[in-house]
Amino acid sequence: MWLKMFEPSGPTTCLVMKVSDMEKELRQEAGKLLEEGTVDYIIGFAPGSLKFTTTPLITEDIDEINNLVINPFINNNLAKYLPEIPGRVGIIAKGCDSRSIVSLIQDKQIARQDIVILGIPCSGLVDLKKVEKLAGKERDKIDDIVVLADKVCITAGGEKKEVPTTEVLFDHCLGCELQIPKEYDFLIQEPAAEIRDYESSSKQIQELKKMSPDQRWAFWKEQFGHCIRCYACRQVCPACFCERCFVEESQPRWVSPVSQWQDNLIFQAIRTIHVAGRCTDCGECERVCPVNIPLRSLSKEMYDLVGEMFDYKTGMDVNAPALMTAYELVEAEGLIR
Amino acid sequence: MITKKINKKDIRKLLGTWNQECSVIVPTREQGIVEMAGWDNKDISFLDWYRNTVVPPKACFLPQSEVMISFQKKENGLKIEVPQDEHKQIIFGIRPCDARAVAIIDQVFADTYDDYYYSSKRRNTLLIGLSCSNPYDSCFCTSTDVNPTESEDVDLMFMDIGDEYVIEEITSGGKALLNTSSMIKKATKADINKAKEVRAASVDKLKKKVDTKDVDRKLQSCFNDIDYWEQVSAKCISCGICTFLCPTCFCFDINDEMIKKHGARYRGWDSCSFRSYTKMPMENPREEKWRRVRQRVCHKFEFYPMNLGINACTGCGRCIRLCPVNWDITQVIAGLPGEISVHSGK
Amino acid sequence: MKQNTEEQPRIVGFLCKWCSYAGADLAGTSRKKYPSNLTVLKVPCSGRIDPLFVLKGLRLGFDGVLVSGCHPGDCHYQTGNYRARRRIVVTKKFLEYLGVPEQRVQASWVSASEGAKFAQVVEDVVENVRAVGPNNLFSDEG
Incomplete structure (x- = not known):
């Protein structure tokens, strides 16, 4: 249970997070890979420059290995970097990351033999937006977040608050389907705590489904009025590996580059459809959105859709064909006349 | 130099007075995202929660997308229109870092080259600065020659000293805004001393630093x-x-965009x-x-x-x-x- | 693209060149009557139909979109329509979730010999789309 091991002891010390046994093991293994020349690069997480943040670490320098951390703030889906990094790569992977890696292999974007997967068990990551809401304070004003399996202690401005862990984990973590990577070369042998709340994991989707089509459209219309087309959702997504995205096509021009809700919505709708069968519900698109558009209410619905219609779970089987390249002779009956 | 002051309770009234003459833009929070937007003529709760906006105030002059010309296909050719926007606005609550940023963009759009769309908005806008005493841990303005409580890049500078704001009058345009108002008092020596303390304390709060020399x-x-x-x-x-x-x-x-005989030329961020x-x-x-x-x-x-x-x-x-x-x-x-x-x- | 701007509702149809387009031809040569609301775009295979086409059609103001290809098993390129099927149903379902009435996006398999079926499909599509009214999805008002 690695959650217990994360006990930052204050605003300054949490930047240098406590080295847990897992971190030690990970550093050892990653160091060995670099030293022996098995890999050219290691991709992992290092402490971020701000409180309760981490940052991707992409390095060929053995001295940097000691910066590798494991804690409940290792948000990024590092699989994103794999197609662009040359040579052989050792990558630290949570369950969801490993699914993205497998999906990239299925889509032949990377070769299995070029990747060394260092699997880590994950009990869920902390959604700072939820913590901020609970604490009534912004991230940098929170002194301490101690995550235990059943509860989380948040200290802010001298006040201590204890809440069930399910209230601070990301929605996608509450619905996680793979806490321990299935595909790996090295795995840290620790169990992960089963912290789940499937209902709140897709609460907004259920609420949207109760609405009429008109209301749902109005909802998304409003949401995409906020969109600033920074493309962070696309850029952070491991499933978006196209050399050139349809939004940037100019002949023909599918979507206007001008930010207006119509085209913002079309962009996101098509992006979601294009990554159907590649999306692993890692939730990164929603986390990085600077204007808080609930993007996971799109991606997760698509994730469930392909699950229901084609009994397909992305990135679970490295030998399975990618969803959109395969077919059954009879399927999806009744939708096409 | 600090010359005037106003009680915090009077801010709503002051903004209300201004709002009759022109549109008042204040920090607004929607869906957790703070940006500068039109004031609803009553809510001043932002004075309590506002730290800085997510979308910077540049968007008031260089919107994310704006119509440069609009056109319409008619039987005898195209009808072309250039939007005219000369409405006056006051941005209340801009932070010194962002005010400096506006001054920097001014050099691009309104100094050496006069950009019609930018400067028609800019010249009709007064900036009311608000000192910053609650920086984020990512802020490092003191390393880039910005003082979080002082600004020469605004028309008026407000500084929080507790129950009151002391005011620096920077430009004549700003000065004129205060002339008609009975809520504005003269700042006393004690106020000015208090301001000094606040200033020192605010600067002190910026922990993130980087040497930008050379x-x-x-x-x-x-x-x-x-x-x-x-x-x-x-x-x-x-x-x-x-x-x-x-x-x-x-x-x-x-x-250029054209749908169903209506079209426009847009300018948008890149x-x-x-x-x-x-x-x-x-x-x-x-x-x-x-x-x-x-x-x-x-x-x-x-x-x-x-x-x-x-x-x-x-x-x-x-x-x-x-x-x-x-x-x-x-x-x-x-x-x-x-x-x-x-x-x-x- | 020559658009039919007279008839309401306006439908854009993406027809595979081997089956559905030929089916449409047959409907014409055998003098079947069907509504003239359809603007036809010929595609080499239903597998060519990107979800983008559907949304772009709606964005351009068409009231409905019809996609049509060879029956499963009949694809000129062996598997094009099988792949298209996954994409089309996903698109259809997802657009429904977004709030696009399901009638606006319809799909059918029409072979080169099914002139009568093609005429019937078009008739049904037009009727269904008419039932949900003009497409105001992308208008700024309302």
């Missing part, structure tokens, strides 16, 4: 240090957050982080990621000083705070390799 020369000398740029750009994902939400980034793209940047004339000269990252750093800290004698980073910290991968420009500046050759002017 950074332009450092950048010049390591411009071709590809290893360094490749290393610091490795984790960048080439999204547009840092540039779109930077208060001094101003790149734009122009596009970003040098994008791989497709400047693809329209031919190619992006910065195909590799490290070139794009280098461009952003050099544009702020080398090219601007070279051309206009000022850093184009005001230390607002948005690009650090909102970055999906915590790419931190202060670390990149601090880590610049190489010795600065000491130029002895003596």
